[in-house]
Amino acid sequence: MPRDYGPHVLQRIKWSLLLGTALLFFVTSFFWQSPGEILAGLIRINLDPSPLITDYIVIGGLGAALWNSGLIILLGCWMIHMTRARLVGTLMAAVIMVAGFAFFGTNVFNVLPIIGGAWLYARFRKQRFGSVILAAFFGTALGPLVSILAFDLTYPLYISLPLSLMVGVLIGFATPALSGPFLRFHSGYTLYNIGFVAGVLGIISVSILRAYGHKIDSVSILSVNRPWQLTLLLIGIFSFMTIVGLFLNGWSLKGYGKLLGNSGRLVADFDILYGTALTLFNMGLMGFIAIVYVYLVDGPMNGAVVGGILSVAGFAAMGKHPRNTIPVMLGVLLATYTSPVMNHSNTSAVITALFATALAPIAGEYGFFAGVLAGFLHTTLARNVLGTHGGVNLYNNGFSTGFVAAALVPLLRTVRDRKEDREDA
Numbered sequence: 001m002p003r004d005y006g007p008h009v010l011q012r013i014k015w016s017l018l019l020g021t022a023l024l025f026f027v028t029s030f031f032w033q034s035p036g037e038i039l040a041g042l043i044r045i046n047l048d049p050s051p052l053i054t055d056y057i058v059i060g061g062l063g064a065a066l067w068n069s070g071l072i073i074l075l076g077c078w079m080i081h082m083t084r085a086r087l088v089g090t091l092m093a094a095v096i097m098v099a100g101f102a103f104f105g106t107n108v109f110n111v112l113p114i115i116g117g118a119w120l121y122a123r124f125r126k127q128r129f130g131s132v133i134l135a136a137f138f139g140t141a142l143g144p145l146v147s148i149l150a151f152d153l154t155y156p157l158y159i160s161l162p163l164s165l166m167v168g169v170l171i172g173f174a175t176p177a178l179s180g181p182f183l184r185f186h187s188g189y190t191l192y193n194i195g196f197v198a199g200v201l202g203i204i205s206v207s208i209l210r211a212y213g214h215k216i217d218s219v220s221i222l223s224v225n226r227p228w229q230l231t232l233l234l235i236g237i238f239s240f241m242t243i244v245g246l247f248l249n250g251w252s253l254k255g256y257g258k259l260l261g262n263s264g265r266l267v268a269d270f271d272i273l274y275g276t277a278l279t280l281f282n283m284g285l286m287g288f289i290a291i292v293y294v295y296l297v298d299g300p301m302n303g304a305v306v307g308g309i310l311s312v313a314g315f316a317a318m319g320k321h322p323r324n325t326i327p328v329m330l331g332v333l334l335a336t337y338t339s340p341v342m343n344h345s346n347t348s349a350v351i352t353a354l355f356a357t358a359l360a361p362i363a364g365e366y367g368f369f370a371g372v373l374a375g376f377l378h379t380t381l382a383r384n385v386l387g388t389h390g391g392v393n394l395y396n397n398g399f400s401t402g403f404v405a406a407a408l409v410p411l412l413r414t415v416r417d418r419k420e421d422r423e424d425a
Contacts, residue, residue, distance in 0.1 A: 005248060010248075010276040011086070011087055013244065013248070013276065013280075014087045014092060014271075014276065015077070015087060017092075017240070017241065017244075017280070018073055018076075018077055018087075018092070018095055018096075019073075019074075019077060020240075021070075021073060021096075021099070021237055022069075022070040022071075022073040022074050022077075023070075024233070024236070024237070025066040025067065025069055025070035025073075026066070026067060026070050028066065028229075028233060029062070029063035029064070029066040029067050029070075030063065031063075031229070032061065032062040032063040032066075032229075033061045033062070033063030033064065037061060037063065037064070038060075038061070038063045038064045038067055039064075040060075040064075041059070041060025041061040041063065041064025041065075041067075042060060042064045042067055042068060044059050044060045044064070045059055045060040045064055045065070045068050045107050046107045046108060046109040046110075047109075047151055048147065048151070049144065049147050049148045049151050049152035050104075050105050050106075050107070050110065050143065050144045050147045050148075051105075051144045051148060051152075051216075051217070051218055051219050051390065051391035051392060052104075052105060052144065052218050052219075052386065052391035052392075052393070052394055052396055053104055053105075053218070053219065053220055053221065053222060053304050053347065053348075053351075053391070054104055054105060054144075054219060054221045055103070055104050055221055055222045055223050055302045055303035055304055056068060056102070056103055056104055056105075056107075056303050057103065057223050057302055057303045058221050058222065058223050058302075058303070059221065062227070062230065065102075065103050065303055068102045068103075068107055068108075069099045069100070069102040069103055070099075071102075071108055072098055072099050072102040072106060072107075072108070072111065073095060073099045075108065075111070076094065076095035076098060076099070076137065077095065079115070079129075079133060079136070079137075080095070080133070082129075083128065083129050083130035083133055084130070085130045085133060088269055088271045088272055089269040089270045089271030089272060089279055089317035089318045090134060090267065090269050090317070090318050091133070091134070092271065092279075092283075092314065092317045092318075093314040093315045093316075093317045093318045094133075094134055094137035094138060094314070095137070095314070096310055096311075096313060096314030096317075097137075097138075097310065097311045097314040097315065098111075098137050098138075098140055099310060099314075100306065100307035100308070100309070100310030100311050100314065101140070101141070101143075101307050101311075101394050102307075103303035103304070103306045103307045103310075104302075104303040104304045104307050104394075105143055105144050105307075105394040106140050106141075106143040106394065107143070107147075109146070109147065109150075110140070110143035110144065110145075110146040110147045110150075110168065111140040111143050112168075113146055113164070113165045113166075113167075113168025113169050113171075113172065114136070114139045114140050114142065114143065114146065114168050114169075114171050114172035114175070115136045115137075115139075115140070115172060116168075116169055116172060117139075117168060117169035117170060117171060117172020117173040117174075117175075118132050118133075118135055118136035118139060118172040118173070118175060118176055119136070119172075120169065120172070120173055121172070121173045121174075121175075121176050121177065122176075124173075132176040134194075135175045135176035135179050135194060136172065136175075136176070138175070138192075138193075138194030138195075138198075138395075139171060139172050139175035139176075139194060139197075139198065141194060141195060141198040141393055141394045141395040141398070142168075142171050142198050142201060142202060142205075142392060142393060142394075143394065144391060144392045144393075144394060145167065145168070145171065145202065145205055145392040145393075146164045146165070146167065146168040146171075147164070148164075148216065148392060149163050149164035149167055150163075150164035150165075153214060154214075167205070171201060171205075174201060175194065175197055175198070175201070178197045178200070178201075179193060179194055179197055182196055182197050182200070182402070183266065185402060185406050186401075186402045186405035186406045186409070187265075187405070187406075187409060188265045188266035188267070188361065189265060189266075189359070189361045189362050189365070189405035189409050190266075190358045190359055190361070190398065190401035190402050190404070190405045191264065191266060191315055191318070191319045191320065191357075191358040191359075191360065191361065191401075192355070192358040192395055192397070192398025192401055192402075193266060193398075193402070194395065194398070195358070195393070195395030195396075195397065195398015195399050195401065195402065196398060196399055196401070196402030196403075198393045198394075198395050198398070198399065199385070199388075199389055199393050199395070199396070199398070199399025199400075199402070200399075201393075202388075202389030202390070202392045202393035202399075203388050203389050205389075205392060206388075206389050206390040206392055210390075216390035216391070216392065217387075217390050217391065218386050218387070218390060218391030219391065220347075222300070222302050222303075222304065222347050223300065223302040223303070224300050224302070224347075225300060225301070225302070226299075226300050226301040227301060230301050230306065231291065231301055234287065234291060234306070234309060234310075235288075235291065237287070237313075238283075238284040238285075238287035238288050238291075238313060239284065240284070241280045241281070241283045241284030241287065241313070242280070242281055242284030242285060242288070243284075244280050245276075245277050245278065245279070245280035245281030245282070245283075245284060246277075246281055247277075248276060248277035248280070249275075249277035249278060249281065253281075255274060255275070255278055256278055256281070256282075258274060259273075259274045259278050259282060259321060260321050260322070260323045261323075262274075262319075262321070262364065263324065263361050263364030263365040264319035264320060264321065264324050264360045264361045264364045265319070265361040265364065265365060266319065266361070267318065268318055268319045268361075269317070269318050270282060270316070270317055270318060270319075271317055271318075279316075279317050282316045282317075282320075282321055283313050283314070283316040283317055284313070285316070285322065286312050286313050286316035286320055286321065286322070286325065287309060287310075287312065287313035287316070289312070289322060289325070289326070290308065290309040290312040290313065290354055291309060293329060293350075293353060293354070294309070294350055294354075297333070297344050297345045297349070297350060297353075298345045299345050299346070299347070299349075299350035300346075300347055300350070302347060304347050304351050305347060305350055305351060305354070307351075308350070308351040308354030308355055309354060311354065311355060312325070312354055312357055315357070315358070319360055319361060320357055320360045321360075323363070323364065324360035324361065324362075324363040324364035324371065325357040325360045325363070326371075327363040327368045327369070327370075327371025327372050327374075327375065328356050328357050328359050328360060328362075328363055328371045328372070328374055328375035328378075329353045329354075329356065329357060329375060330371075330372050330375065331356070331371060331372035331373060331374060331375020331376040331377075331378070331379070332349070332352055332353040332356050332375040332376070332378065332379045333353060333375075334372065334375075334376055335375070335376045335379035335380060336349040336352075336353075336379060342379070342383075348383065349379075351397070352378070352379055352382050352383075352397060353375075355395075355397030355398065355401075356374075356375050356378045356379065356382075356397060356401065358397065358398055358401045359371070359374040359375065359378060359401050359404060359405060361405075362374045362405065362408065362409065362412070365412075366409075366412045366416065370408075370412055373408070374404055374405075374408055377404050377408065378397070378400055378401055378404045381400045381403060381404060382396060382397050382400040385399055385400050385403075
């Protein structure tokens with residue numbers, strides 16, 4: 001039988017998971033680099049322009065990348081603590097996903113102005129910061145824009161640095177204002193709503209910069225290795241989630257069928273709906289599925305792929321589960337296997353499969369084949385929208401999923417309604 005633990009105990013367990021992950025990153029980093037090397041690597045990471053895709057394992061070393069992610073986790077935990085918000089599934093997803101992107105694009109320097117802008121928005125609207133904290137977290141997708149303005153333009157630092165901070169604040173201010181209206185565009189059928197917001201803001205920003213003669217392009221600075229130690233680290237985190245979830249649920253899967261029956265459409269907070277035990281188990285299981293996918297397609301284990309794996313596990317607290325994600329991943333695999341210009345095992349294809357799971361609500365609502373179709377269409381679109389924002393939006397796949405959901409869901413709904421009409425006739 002599931003164990004009956006009080007809410008305070010469950011909160012401590014979730015806090016222990018986040019803080020323990022940060023501590024694990026800090027401690028294990030010293031197996032790869034010395035303290036001096038880590039410090040030097042962190043400096044390089046924070047001074048890098050960081051357009052998509054910039055692998056921080058290449059820029060600063062694995063130890064520095066782990067420290068960067070751990071620091072972002074601590075920053076997220078501090079924000080949640082200061083707002084006195086209850087640590088639920090949405091916030092766990094936000095912290096873990098941003099920690100994943102700290103392996104390839106976000107760092108302390110480029111996220112703070114955006115978070116500050118979200119705080120100013122809350123003050124301007126006379127709201128609690130806790131009401132916009134999710135937008136503050138996910139708005140850091142435009143962190144590379146801050147870094148590019150600061151370190152990659154031809155202006156002297158005394159001009160570029162204040163400009164970058166000002167733009168970061170403006171981005172942070174605009175993100176919560178746009179997140180609600182943009183949600184209606186895709187009706188919650190992509191879990192990465194802020195990715196779509198960031199894509200639009202990124203296009204506007206890059207268009208202005210290009211109009212003034214600045215070249216803003218994506219890059220491909222990637223490690224092609226697959227260190228077993230890094231895989232083992234992720235396995236340890238997901239094993240902890242899975243085992244603790246099973247323990248809290250009385251070593252059973254009772255109730256998990258109900259979770260699998262949820263479409264995942266925004267906002268589906270599994271922690272609130274189904275409890276901490278099943279949520280942690282689902283997060284660990286989805287993390288393992290993501291790792292297995294990477295190995296099945298013989299993909300690398302670099303910073304971008306680690307970020308994708310963590311995003312899958314994080315959003316398993318608010319929408320993703322095996323039933324609604326596997327069809328989407330199969331759709332991506334179908335597209336990359338059959339295309340003569342795509343390679344299913346390179347980093348771009350692998351992270352497309354991982355981040356395409358943002359379309360899980362389509363499979364959850366309309367079935368297996370709809371999920372495969374969504375993944376297939378997303379694959380063809382994601383590789384073409386990158387140039388529109390020049391790599392300043394880390395959630396490029398989130399941007400693409402917004403268009404796929406907006407275009408596909410009305411068609412699927414029409415087919416379903418027609419089918420139901422025929423059955424009723």
